Every structure is written in C-alpha cells, then in structure tokens.
Amino acid sequence: MENLGVIISLIIIFGGLAWLFWRSVQGREVERRIIFVFIFVAVAAPILFPITFEEKATPVVKSLFDKIESLPEKSKVLISFDYDPAMQPEVQPMANALSRHCLEKGHTVVFMCLWATGQSLLTATLESVIKPEFPELVDGTDYISVGYKAGNEGVLNVIVSDFIRMFPTDINGTPLDSTVIFQDIKSCADFDLILAVGGGRPGPKEWVLFVGDPAKVPIGVGVAAVVAPQLYPYYPRQVVGILGGVKGAAEYETELAAAHPRFDEVDKPGLRMMGPQTLAHMVIMAFIVIGNIAMFRARRKAE
Amino acid sequence: MRQTIPLFITFFIGILLIIAVFIPPFGELGETFTLFFDIMAVFAFFLGGGNLLRVHINKLRNKKPDWPYSIVTLSGFGLMLAAGLFKINNPGDIAAAVDTAGSLFYFMFHAAMVPLGSTMYSLLAFFVASASYRAFRAKNREATLLLIAAFIILLGRTPFGMYISGWIPDEVSLFQIPNLAVWIMNSPNLAGQRAIMIGIGLGVISMSLRLILGIERSYLGGDK
Amino acid sequence: MSYHSRRCLRSLPTITAIVSCLLLALPFYASGQEPVTDSVPADTAVVIEAAPPTTVLSSDHKYDDGDQINLSWVPSIDETLKDSKVIGYKIYRAEDGGEFELLAEIPDVDTTNAYADQEVEHGHKYAYYVASVTETGEYASLETMPLEPEREWLDLNKAYLFIMALIISGAVIIYVETAKRGKELFVRKIAGLEAIDDAVGRATEMGRPVLFIPGIHDMDDVQTLAALTILGRVARTIADYDTKIFMPVSRSLVMTAARETIKSSYQAAGRPDAYNDDMVNYVTDEQFGYVAAVDGIMVREKPATVFLLGAFFAESLILAETGNSVGAIQIAGTARPAQLPFFIAACDFTLIGEELFAASAYLSGEPRQLGSLKGQDVGKAIAMVVIIGGVATATLAGAWQMGFAESIHGWLMEVFSTN
Numbered sequence: 010m011e012n013l014g015v016i017i018s019l020i021i022i023f024g025g026l027a028w029l030f031w032r033s034v035q036g037r038e039v040e041r042r043i044i045f046v047f048i049f050v051a052v053a054a055p056i057l058f059p060i061t062f063e064e065k066a067t068p069v070v071k072s073l074f075d076k077i078e079s080l081p082e083k084s085k086v087l088i089s090f091d092y093d094p095a096m097q098p099e100v101q102p103m104a105n106a107l108s109r110h111c112l113e114k115g116h117t118v119v120f121m122c123l124w125a126t127g128q129s130l131l132t133a134t135l136e137s138v139i140k141p142e143f144p145e146l147v148d149g150t151d152y153i154s155v156g157y158k159a160g161n162e163g164v165l166n167v168i169v170s171d172f173i174r175m176f177p178t179d180i181n182g183t184p185l186d187s188t189v190i191f192q193d194i195k196s197c198a199d200f201d202l203i204l205a206v207g208g209g210r211p212g213p214k215e216w217v218l219f220v221g222d223p224a225k226v227p228i229g230v231g232v233a234a235v236v237a238p239q240l241y242p243y244y245p246r247q248v249v250g251i252l253g254g255v256k257g258a259a260e261y262e263t264e265l266a267a268a269h270p271r272f273d274e275v276d277k278p279g280l281r282m283m284g285p286q287t288l289a290h291m292v293i294m295a296f297i298v299i300g301n302i303a304m305f306r307a308r309r310k311a312e
Numbered sequence: 313m314r315q316t317i318p319l320f321i322t323f324f325i326g327i328l329l330i331i332a333v334f335i336p337p338f339g340e341l342g343e344t345f346t347l348f349f350d351i352m353a354v355f356a357f358f359l360g361g362g363n364l365l366r367v368h369i370n371k372l373r374n375k376k377p378d379w380p381y382s383i384v385t386l387s388g389f390g391l392m393l394a395a396g397l398f399k400i401n402n403p404g405d406i407a408a409a410v411d412t413a414g415s416l417f418y419f420m421f422h423a424a425m426v427p428l429g430s431t432m433y434s435l436l437a438f439f440v441a442s443a444s445y446r447a448f449r450a451k452n453r454e455a456t457l458l459l460i461a462a463f464i465i466l467l468g469r470t471p472f473g474m475y476i477s478g479w480i481p482d483e484v485s486l487f488q489i490p491n492l493a494v495w496i497m498n499s500p501n502l503a504g505q506r507a508i509m510i511g512i513g514l515g516v517i518s519m520s521l522r523l524i525l526g527i528e529r530s531y532l533g534g535d536k
Numbered sequence: 537m538s539y540h541s542r543r544c545l546r547s548l549p550t551i552t553a554i555v556s557c558l559l560l561a562l563p564f565y566a567s568g569q570e571p572v573t574d575s576v577p578a579d580t581a582v583v584i585e586a587a588p589p590t591t592v593l594s595s596d597h598k599y600d601d602g603d604q605i606n607l608s609w610v611p612s613i614d615e616t617l618k619d620s621k622v623i624g625y626k627i628y629r630a631e632d633g634g635e636f637e638l639l640a641e642i643p644d645v646d647t648t649n650a651y652a653d654q655e656v657e658h659g660h661k662y663a664y665y666v667a668s669v670t671e672t673g674e675y676a677s678l679e680t681m682p683l684e685p686e687r688e689w690l691d692l693n694k695a696y697l698f699i700m701a702l703i704i705s706g707a708v709i710i711y712v713e714t715a716k717r718g719k720e721l722f723v724r725k726i727a728g729l730e731a732i733d734d735a736v737g738r739a740t741e742m743g744r745p746v747l748f749i750p751g752i753h754d755m756d757d758v759q760t761l762a763a764l765t766i767l768g769r770v771a772r773t774i775a776d777y778d779t780k781i782f783m784p785v786s787r788s789l790v791m792t793a794a795r796e797t798i799k800s801s802y803q804a805a806g807r808p809d810a811y812n813d814d815m816v817n818y819v820t821d822e823q824f825g826y827v828a829a830v831d832g833i834m835v836r837e838k839p840a841t842v843f844l845l846g847a848f849f850a851e852s853l854i855l856a857e858t859g860n861s862v863g864a865i866q867i868a869g870t871a872r873p874a875q876l877p878f879f880i881a882a883c884d885f886t887l888i889g890e891e892l893f894a895a896s897a898y899l900s901g902e903p904r905q906l907g908s909l910k911g912q913d914v915g916k917a918i919a920m921v922v923i924i925g926g927v928a929t930a931t932l933a934g935a936w937q938m939g940f941a942e943s944i945h946g947w948l949m950e951v952f953s954t955n
Contacts, residue, residue: 041442041861048441062471067494094421094429095824095850126822129411129421136413156409159354163346170654180409193641195654209823209849210753234469235850235874241502242509256469287470289437294466296445297459304449334698336601336691349756353789360788360818367817378836425822432824433850439857439882447881505873508889510919512871514704515890516758518912521708523761527904528896530768531761531793 018054022047022288026295033299036306044296051292055284062283066260073229073250074110074264076202082115084201085194089216090134091207093126096233101130102258102279103231104206105138106265111204112143112152113269117190119200120154121176123164123211128157128180142275149179150189156180161211165219169197198224202249208233213240217247231257255282319526326524364389395420461496468493585621586614588675589649589666594683602658602687607651609677612668621670627651630663633682639664658687696951703918708911715907723906728867728885729898732766735865736773739840745780746770747839749830749855750794751846751870752823754787758893759871763846764790764797765896766869770843771801775810782833783816786826791818827851831858844868844883845892848875856882869895922948 025047029039066074080086088108092100111118120135122128135154139146146152155176158164167175172194173185185191193199197220205213205228213230217240221228227249230240234254244251252261258279266273329345332338368382394400395416402408402415411418450456467473473489480488486495522528589609597604607627614620629639640651656662661682667674715721739746748770750763767783774781781798785791794816802811819829831854834842842859844852844866852868852875859866860882868879869887879886887895890912897905926948932941 094426095433166343356788363818511890514915515893519893531764
C-alpha cells in the first residue's frame, strides 16, 4: 500500500512537472500558487508514504561523532539547547542524538539553555528520551539540568570563569555545589566538550567566541542548515564538528545506530525527514530549470 | 539636557567598557552592565505588554476592523500569563519551574506554541521554492555561476548526488557532487562569508565609535 | 693526667662519632630485622603505599585581578609502577597562615598535574600542598611558600589587540577631523540608499503606507541602532510627504526609542500634530508570532514600500516573499550573513553588512560621519594586506620550508589570534 502511494505521488509530481516544462517551452511563467501545491505534495507524500535513503556521514559530522566516541568514560560534557519551537523539527533530532550518544558512552552531561523557549524543549528531551532510555541513570549524579538563564552573551561571560555564580541551583532548586557532578566543575574550562545546539543568537557562534576560544574547550555544534555556512570558518580548530540541518541529523543518527546497535530501533526523525527534503529539493531544481527555460523562450519571442 | 545626559552616559559607559577589556580589575564590568541591561529590558516588558493590551482593548471597544481577533490575542495573553504566574496544575509548588511537565503552561506550550511556531517556520519551504524559481535565472555571468552553485548544493544535500556521480574515480573524488558541494561551502562560500564578516566587524567599530563619541545621535530622537 | 687518660681524651671525638652513627643507623638497621624484643607491637607499624607528588609549584596567574593562582606538581613516582596504588590527588590550601583545608580533588591519575585556583583574592597569602591518594591513605608533599596573587592593571596578553584597536579607532577619528576641516571625501554610491526617497515617494503616489521593520533584536544590538538611525531619515521624508507609516516591533525598548525618533522627525518637519503613537506598536517577543503579525499587516494594508533593516533570522525570507507578493518595493539590510542571500533573492535593494552601518552616515552627508567611513576603509586595507601576507608566507613556509616566511607567519598568527 505504501509503495503504491509512493508510486502514485511520484507520478503526480513528475507528471505535473512535465506539463509545466511543456508550458515553459511556450514561454509561459508558472504562478506562485502552483509552485506551493507542488512543494506541498513533494513534502507530504514521503511523510504519508515513508521514503528513506541511506546516509553516510560527511567528514564534518564524523569528526564530531569520533570526538564523543573517543572521550574517556565520565568525561564532562555540557549541552546547551539554544533554540525555539520553530527550529525544533530541524534541531531536536540532533539534540536527542547527541544526548543519547553522550549518555551511552558514560559521560557526565550538564544540560542548560540560553533561550527561554529552550527550557521546555530541554524538558521534552529529558522526559521523552533520557528518562525512558536510560532509567538506570540518576539525575544529579549522571546528568543534571540547570535550565535557562537570561542574559545572552552575558551568561557566557560569567560561566566561562564561574559556572555556579550564574547557575546556583538546578531546575529543581538543588544547590549545584551540593551535587556530585559539580564537585569538580567550577567553570566551562572544566568541561571536556561543549555541544551547542541551536542556530540563532545567542547560539553556537557565541559559544565559540565567548567560551570555546577563551577557555580552550572544544565545541561541537548542531545547527539549522541555514546557519551552518557561518560556522565553517571555525572548523576544525575551534569547532570539532558541525551537524547542519536535517541532513546532519540524519547522518549522525545513522552513525550512532551503526556504532551502538541498541539505537537502531529508536525513532530517527532526521532520517525520516530526508525523504521530504530530497523530494522537495528535486522539485525546486525542476522549477529552476522550468523558470530559466520560460525566461529564455520569452526573451527569444521578444526579439 | 534631554540629549546631553544620554550622550554623556553613552560616552562614559562606552569608554569604560572598552577600557575594561584591557584592565583586569575592571574585567567583570561587562557582565555587570549586561545584567543591568537585562533588568531594564525586563521592566520594559511591562511597557510592551501594556501597549499590546491597550491597542487590542481599544480595537475591541471601538469595534475596529478584525476586532474578533483581538479577543483571541487577549485571551491567549491572559491565559498564558495566569498559567505561568499561578502555576496552574503544576505538580510542584508556587516556586516550581514554570514549565514543569504536567503543568498547564507545559501543555499549552507544547500543544499550541510549538506547533504554531513550527508551522510558521515551515512556510519557508514554500517561499524558498517560489524565491528560487524567481531569483535563480541565468540573466548574466554571475547569475549563471550562482545558478550552477545552487544546483550542485541542492543535489549534494540529497542522496541523489552520490547516485549520479558515484562512478567518478576516487583520484578525482572532488568532482563527486557531495564532495563538490562541501568544497563550495568550504572554499568560495567561506571566503565570501569571511570577507563579509570582516566588513561587518569594521562597520560595527565605526558605528560604535560614532555612537560613543556622540557623532551619531538620531536614535535619541532628533539631530540636535 | 696519665698517658692512658690522655689517650682516652684524644679518642673521645672519634668514639662519640661512632656511637652517634650507630644510634642514627639503628632505626634503618632495625626496620629490616626481626624485632629483638616484643616491646614494639607489630600492628603499629607504618606501611607507606605511595610516594607523594613532588616539585609542587604555585605561581601567580598573569594579567588578572589577583584572582587566580596556578598550581603544578610532578606526579607521584609510583604512577609509573605497574601495581601503582595511587588513585588520585587531593589539593589542600591554607589562607594567611591558617589551617590547611581541602580545596579540590583530582579523582583520577594520568589526567592532569595542574590546577587553577580561582577562589583566591588579592591581599591574602595562600600556601598549598598536594597529596597522592590511595585506598587507605594520603601522602602529602611539601608545602609551598605562601603566595599573594598580584593584581595587574594592564593585560599585556591583549597588547596587539589594543594596538589594532588604536590604529583603527585612530584612523576613524583622524578622518572625522579631516572631514570637519572641509576635505572632500569620496564615498561610492549605494543603490539601496539612493532609492529611499523614490521608494517613499512611490508610497505617497499610490496612497499606500510605508512599512518599517527594525529587525527582531533589542536595543543592545548595533544593527537595531543602525536601523533606528535610518528610521530617523526615512521618517523625516515620510513627514514631508505626509505618507502613512506602520512600524510593528518585537521589543518594548525598541518601541519607545522608535516613537521618540519618529516624533522628533515630525517635529523637525514642522508637523508635530501629524504624529501618532500608534504608528509604532509592540507585537510580541516571540519570533514567529511577530512574523505572523507582520505578514498579516502586509496582506491587509498592502504597503507600497517595505523597509527590512536590522537583525533578522529565519523569518527574513517569509517577510521578504510576502512583501514581494503584495507588490511592494523592498529595501533590506542586515549584518547577518546567513540572511543576506534571502534578501538578495527576494528584495529589490539589499544593504550588505557594513552598508547598513554606513547608511546613517551616507544619508546625512555630514562630513564627520562620512569621515568615519573612510577610517573604516583603513581597517579594510590592513585586513587585505595581512590576508595576502599571511597566505603568501604560509605558502612559502609550507611549500618551500622558508625559515623567514615561517617566522613572519608565526608572528602574524600570534598578533591576530584572540586571547
């Protein structure tokens, strides 16, 4: 049934594109609303009738994966959820994958956020991923959430030298200096790796400028695709790896499942979303071709 | 006087914060003033919220066009505020985190705000397509280069890039589409990004100096 | 005194020395022997499991406010043994000659032999010792001499940064002064800024409003300030032409600043009665809630001209495409490189990065402001020379192993790295 749905969807899309191509040869432009319909079908069809493709990690993704794999057990990792619900579909899969990976490797993880909206999304990861998949881990001993603090770069300016001054307690009100985790964490320099997940400001770039470089802590980033180009200047010196958009999330999920087979059965939203992304990209490319043909034909007619 | 005091404050604080970067005993000033700004911004929430209420109540009272939507705005505003302030249905007490799982705030955030935000963000998919259709035309040499680069990146971000170009031998693997896409991001794109970032940095220095020295004053209201 | 007595007296030092050596050697001798008597019980024997760390050094951290002391030590020699019992280290600290208290624990070996104590204050003296830890006990090193962390008034690590800042700021100030003295300065045309008057005129002719969006960041972002300075010029033109303006904002502080700016522009145009506070209204801090509101205004009010100036993020294309769909002429500008491609694709004119910051100077035409643009160009010239020099020396050093090129390259890296 699903295969039939996929076939019918592809016939509709490519048939429609062929018709538009024929119209463009006649020099006729495509109306905006027709483009919207095609995009809707291209994105909806792979969601209703799942199409997945194999993914292979690119070097920028693999290097972050290898970094987390190579850290000794009980390494201290800070994960910052710096995004809002709008970015959630793109970025949450990588936040979940990175959290899973770190906890599976036995690292001690501190969760925080620089965006007010990030706190609820962090809570969602704790409730839907960490607690069900790692029931043996103890909050306060193996991982801890310190929540959100207002101040943007001001927060980073403080925690780079004194973490507890900015976050005296965790989200449950427990003083941090009474927890096992913070016995030997005084500042960001005490972390072995910082993972900044987000895409706006404050976000990964601010982590590199205000914490990674001054405190000499390696930073890994997971960002929305549109922000990834801005971080390439920092790779590989200040940023050890970049997960860019849904593709980055899909690649990381694939690597994680390959290295730790118990995650093969968990939901992989990044991989799932590559189907719609791939088909949508193909449709956009087709429209670019159609638009250029229409332009050339119209120009020739005018001449 | 109306402009003199703000200009003096701008000058004094600006110079102080620049000097603080180079003088260790003043190093924490930057953080302190950031906290001051955050405190002021929080008080400004009252101004903004008050303005929002005033505009929509005014719309309701005078039955201006589209006034029913103001009821939606005011209801959402009031409900979210009450749920957060009074911790309605919150498993913890009044001092608990506002978004504790199970609270009304958590429910409304995840049931309403998250899907609404994601929906607006998803409009980008449609607008990217319509903008690409309109903008990526081979009108001249530069536009043609842009078009070719866009094609390679679009293909490289999908598995089809490898399917199409996987036959290319490893010795010239740079020309495999995914690798070509990565090269475009790492070389020409990176050069352009860095150049823009350098220009922006210098522009910020120039603008900041104009603000600190009082050469630029129009943001205070008026040129005098 | 008899001969016998004198011989005894002469031998006394020798006898004393021999007896002393025997007494000193006795413990070493006895430790390797079976106890001669039962007077020392076997269960009080001290077993030393590990050697303490050595060469514990404390030093003042340079160029700070006297709030850090750096500690280092040579790990216990037992760490090199196959059956080492050392499981970690403990650091103890005494303040101003007081009791030693536990400061920190290093719960593992082979991780570090250094520690930065950031809980110190200028004006107090601190002494330390480090103990190697086994399952059953601790073995302490010698104590360090008490050390008072020094407060430095200049951070010489940032000397190069200071010099660069002086050069660029100095250039800006020099050109401002030069311009004040009447020298003509060439500034190239910026199409987007030249089009502002025509864009506002278009709105007036069509009887449709102007929509001004100052980005979604607060007043602490210099892009928002740049947008507000342009608003001042645009509002003056709008006041002159008696065009309507809508300005929805997403930050309360921006709302108050924008109102002041527009009010002053109307007063300067001699039309204070035409100003209305409702021209600027606060919508929401939430990014996409704001976008939804602005899109609604665009679709309902159908502005003829849209200004998108300031800090934008993912909403940039949504706003630009919606503006395009209602037939508005759009002038955009941002210093966010990620959003520039969207504006360039969807808007009629785009101010790229520094052009946004140059806008207020460009539009005013005031010599002092134009002078600051020229000063900025000095910074760009330095950047270009350094990039070319750095690339050339890196190539020469890498490809031909030229020593002098390597030294220059190393020096450039030192100067331009941020620490």
